[in-house]
Amino acid sequence: MAAPMLRWCCLGRRWVLACIDGGSRxxxxxxxxxxxxxxRGQSSVAQQPLITAQKSRKGEHKWAAVVGLEIHAQISSNxxxxxxxxxxxxAPPNSLVSFFDASLPGTLPVLNRRCVEAAVMTGxxxxxxxxxxxxxxxxxxxxxxxPAGYQITxxxxxxxxxxxxxxxxxxxxxxxxxxxKTVRIKQIQLEQDSGKSLHDELRSQTLIDLNRAGxxxxxxxxxxxxxxxEEAATAVRELQLILQALGTSQANMAEGQxxxxxxxxxxxxxxxxxxxTEVKNLNSARFLAKAIDSEIERQIHELENGREILNETRSFxxxxxxxxxxxxxxxxxxxxxxxxxxxxxxxxYDTASLPPGADPQQVINIDWIRERLPELPSETREKLVQQYxxxxxxxxxxLNEVGLLEFFQNVIKETRAEPxxxxxxxxxxxxxxxxxxxxxxxxxxxxxxxLAELLSLLDRKAISSSxxxxxxxxxxxxxGKTPSQIVSEKRLELMQDEEALERVCxxxxxxxxxxxxxxxxxNSRAINKLIGLVRKATLSRADPTVIKEILEKKLSS
Amino acid sequence: MLKGYxxxxxxxxxxxxxxxxxxxMGKTNLDEFAMGSxxxxxxxxxxxxxxxxxxxxxxxxxxxPHGEKEDSNWLITGGSSGGSAAAVAAFTCFAALGSDxxxxxxxxxxxxxxxxxxPSYGLVSRHGLIPLVNSMDVPGILTRCVDDAALVLGVLxxxxxxxxxxxxxxxxxxxxxxxTDVSKLCIGIPKEYLAPELSSEVRSFWSKAANLxxxxxxxxxxxxxxxxxxxxxxxxxxxxxxxxxxxxRFDGLEYGHRCDIDVSTEAxxxxxxxxxxxxxxxxRILSGNFFLLKENYENYFIKAQKVRRLIANDFVxxxxxxxxxLLTPTxxxxxxxxxxxxxxxxRTRSAQDDIFTQxxxxxxxxxxxxxxxxxxxxLPIGLQFxxxxxxxxxxxxxxxxxxxxxxxxxxxxxxxxxxxxxVFEIEKLGSVSLKQ
Numbered sequence: 007m008a009a010p011m012l013r014w015c016c017l018g019r020r021w022v023l024a025c026i027d028g029g030s031r032x033x034x035x036x037x038x039x040x041x042x043x044x045x046r047g048q049s050s051v052a053q054q055p056l057i058t059a060q061k062s063r064k065g066e067h068k069w070a071a072v073v074g075l076e077i078h079a080q081i082s083s084n085x086x087x088x089x090x091x092x093x094x095x096x097a098p099p100n101s102l103v104s105f106f107d108a109s110l111p112g113t114l115p116v117l118n119r120r121c122v123e124a125a126v127m128t129g130x131x132x133x134x135x136x137x138x139x140x141x142x143x144x145x146x147x148x149x150x151x152x153p154a155g156y157q158i159t160x161x162x163x164x165x166x167x168x169x170x171x172x173x174x175x176x177x178x179x180x181x182x183x184x185x186x187k188t189v190r191i192k193q194i195q196l197e198q199d200s201g202k203s204l205h206d207e208l209r210s211q212t213l214i215d216l217n218r219a220g221x222x223x224x225x226x227x228x229x230x231x232x233x234x235x236e237e238a239a240t241a242v243r244e245l246q247l248i249l250q251a252l253g254t255s256q257a258n259m260a261e262g263q264x265x266x267x268x269x270x271x272x273x274x275x276x277x278x279x280x281x282x283t284e285v286k287n288l289n290s291a292r293f294l295a296k297a298i299d300s301e302i303e304r305q306i307h308e309l310e311n312g313r314e315i316l317n318e319t320r321s322f323x324x325x326x327x328x329x330x331x332x333x334x335x336x337x338x339x340x341x342x343x344x345x346x347x348x349x350x351x352x353x354x355y356d357t358a359s360l361p362p363g364a365d366p367q368q369v370i371n372i373d374w375i376r377e378r379l380p381e382l383p384s385e386t387r388e389k390l391v392q393q394y395x396x397x398x399x400x401x402x403x404x405l406n407e408v409g410l411l412e413f414f415q416n417v418i419k420e421t422r423a424e425p426x427x428x429x430x431x432x433x434x435x436x437x438x439x440x441x442x443x444x445x446x447x448x449x450x451x452x453x454x455x456x457l458a459e460l461l462s463l464l465d466r467k468a469i470s471s472s473x474x475x476x477x478x479x480x481x482x483x484x485x486g487k488t489p490s491q492i493v494s495e496k497r498l499e500l501m502q503d504e505e506a507l508e509r510v511c512x513x514x515x516x517x518x519x520x521x522x523x524x525x526x527x528x529n530s531r532a533i534n535k536l537i538g539l540v541r542k543a544t545l546s547r548a549d550p551t552v553i554k555e556i557l558e559k560k561l562s563s
Numbered sequence: 564m565l566k567g568y569x570x571x572x573x574x575x576x577x578x579x580x581x582x583x584x585x586x587x588m589g590k591t592n593l594d595e596f597a598m599g600s601x602x603x604x605x606x607x608x609x610x611x612x613x614x615x616x617x618x619x620x621x622x623x624x625x626x627x628p629h630g631e632k633e634d635s636n637w638l639i640t641g642g643s644s645g646g647s648a649a650a651v652a653a654f655t656c657f658a659a660l661g662s663d664x665x666x667x668x669x670x671x672x673x674x675x676x677x678x679x680x681x682p683s684y685g686l687v688s689r690h691g692l693i694p695l696v697n698s699m700d701v702p703g704i705l706t707r708c709v710d711d712a713a714l715v716l717g718v719l720x721x722x723x724x725x726x727x728x729x730x731x732x733x734x735x736x737x738x739x740x741x742x743t744d745v746s747k748l749c750i751g752i753p754k755e756y757l758a759p760e761l762s763s764e765v766r767s768f769w770s771k772a773a774n775l776x777x778x779x780x781x782x783x784x785x786x787x788x789x790x791x792x793x794x795x796x797x798x799x800x801x802x803x804x805x806x807x808x809x810x811x812r813f814d815g816l817e818y819g820h821r822c823d824i825d826v827s828t829e830a831x832x833x834x835x836x837x838x839x840x841x842x843x844x845x846x847r848i849l850s851g852n853f854f855l856l857k858e859n860y861e862n863y864f865i866k867a868q869k870v871r872r873l874i875a876n877d878f879v880x881x882x883x884x885x886x887x888x889l890l891t892p893t894x895x896x897x898x899x900x901x902x903x904x905x906x907x908x909x910r911t912r913s914a915q916d917d918i919f920t921q922x923x924x925x926x927x928x929x930x931x932x933x934x935x936x937x938x939x940x941x942l943p944i945g946l947q948f949x950x951x952x953x954x955x956x957x958x959x960x961x962x963x964x965x966x967x968x969x970x971x972x973x974x975x976x977x978x979x980x981x982x983x984x985x986v987f988e989i990e991k992l993g994s995v996s997l998k999q
Contacts, residue, residue, distance in 0.1 A: 105572055109812040111565070111693040112574060114726050144808055146855070150828050155811025212828065214816065342855035344808055344864070347697035349727055368731075 574691020602645025666920025668703025807851025
């Protein structure tokens, strides 16, 4: 396809169409495709989507995309929001269903205290105002996975409002150019999850599993302050980390504990906002940004070709890589909201307003919860930077992988090597090996103790850094051996005998007079060849820096 | 919809009775989903008022020139808990449970000559009560005398963790004191309850009752509940809205009736609900959904809630001015024959018959219907006492005093009994109650 390569750059809120390659133009019937980014920096956040498009006549177009999110996080609790049945992933179908969950007539909701606490904790962590009085409502619609024909949610007055979430994106090409962005949080509300329906096309039937029906959800509504898939994905990631740090949700997208719906529209800056579409049920961290970006492109493409955007609900087709309208959402739904009459208003207290003699089992004190909030990811990252002098993006990387921070801290505890060295080894070599074999940190064959020992050896200059890498490989392959064992087995100890080393250097110099001449003539690169020869002669058991010193001394004499 | 459905759990009120050694004799008939004021619209057929077969009624009827067949013109029980009222009236059991959302316990109690008690909202658990209007429903108690009602209430009242709308304060079983001196009482007579449709007989008994209190030294005053006239419309809006919501769960998927259609989920839902609900229920669902639509919500539902607050405040104001209880009719007249009752549709009848009872549900107050005397036709007439919220004990105490004064006659079902070979005497049975 002879179409020009155009790059969509997400510079703040602007989508700028910039032609970066010269070459032929106006490919015939060039369709808008989505080619994945080829440029990946060290950091996984620096992705720039590329798109091929027909160059339009107007020249430079400015489009701005507006993305808002509704995130549903399953609350990590023993029992459901309004009933006593257990919350458990992957249990046999319909084995965790109480009479209330199955909507048997006469059953009534009873509010779960832990879920309320989880909502308060999350609200406080996201700098929200906690509403001391909040209300429950019924949202009606008919669907097989909603036994009661309505969902209990908080539409009128949710438990927390007006917060903010800070996240960091890479501004430029360098991974170190990190800027902090904020997205406003409109509200957090408690609501019930629905059951699961599985469509069996073969037998033309739908199977309903109500295990999930009634599980507590926190719906976090993010205002449309984001402008592209990357920002949205980063914000979601940060929210995940916060929820996991608080313990209020495990927020594992693969297990359905975190689901995202995106509201997307595009417009020309300065003009009013465009019609928005809703892309529902984005359940994969990997495809979140892609789905949003593909919808943005679709909208731009439609508008540029004179068509209109319908206010509709769409879903993301992973295989096709684009959004499709959802079949069963025809027309606008009227949810006929009504106050939930079986639940009185939810009243929360703080230390000042707590009624005297109140039963502690029956009241929740916001101040008490605030005092006991665990450390948030942003705090943890800040501490890492302060304590270990690492770069901000390293602190992000450490927190980004489950268990990595703990691993890192365990290594630090057991070695005297410099934190920067540890950071580098953990993030580059250790993490690299994990990723290569698609392992989680807790599946690593190398323990923190082993790595700590290895780094200590390196720090003492008992081995060279290339030897260290060899040892690491061996540690990875064969369990049970300590680094010291491997070093002695493979004879990787650095030569400590400087006199012997001098003799080798001398021998090499004698054996390669031409190279020596090159060095003396001023070819600075030639010395590397000498160093290489010495290393070879010593079977890599000599420290290259020491070799260089000796050679330089000899050459200058 | 629930034909053949056997619930896998007991309602709290049932469990409490069973825990105290009560024996469950059976389940009684009612209007479908408690919607109706005649107990005529149930899937098992209408309920017949035992007084239709009483000596008192039949004797009066022989004076009439009509030559109808013995059983063709039987009377309704009132509703919707007609089966329970009939069971108690016919000596089938000592007590029965009903529900009361707009008068469904008090109405049949009045028509069947038994005590029908509606507790304060929040006093008795609704866990297990199939909801009609969650914010107005309470389990009702039907007995032959006020002491029995108090006994049952003592067992049932109190906080239930399974029902978040019950009050937290603990309630202990109690015995009603026997009131001898009513001179400290203030009885209120709401003037708006003097409805034009009220039969002259009921009006006359109402007057006599007021005079009785006065003659015994109580203060009897006329009071005003100014928003009474709006109450039936307000009730209709709120009731149908909640009904539409509460009935949404009946889809045949998890329990109950399911139709044979399996083309699609929607087709299955539609057919199941059409087959499983009668016209009355479907009508209310459609109305309720209309009121809950986004464009109508403000004008209907919210407005009705505001009017409801005004109605509740009317009562509060009256009680705050020193009134202890209100005295009103329970029904417009004595029980009518079934054939006459069904000349009007369910909705019309409900609107007519709930007139004295439903404002009480909107305000969440306790109320009790006490049988007073027999009408000219030999049928029971009851009067209603309404008390302050959570002063159920005081209400029943006054009702008990009144009951003693009026000495309502025992139903004489001897002719029916003569056919059986059992030997017990009905008069003696009339004085047997739970309180030994």
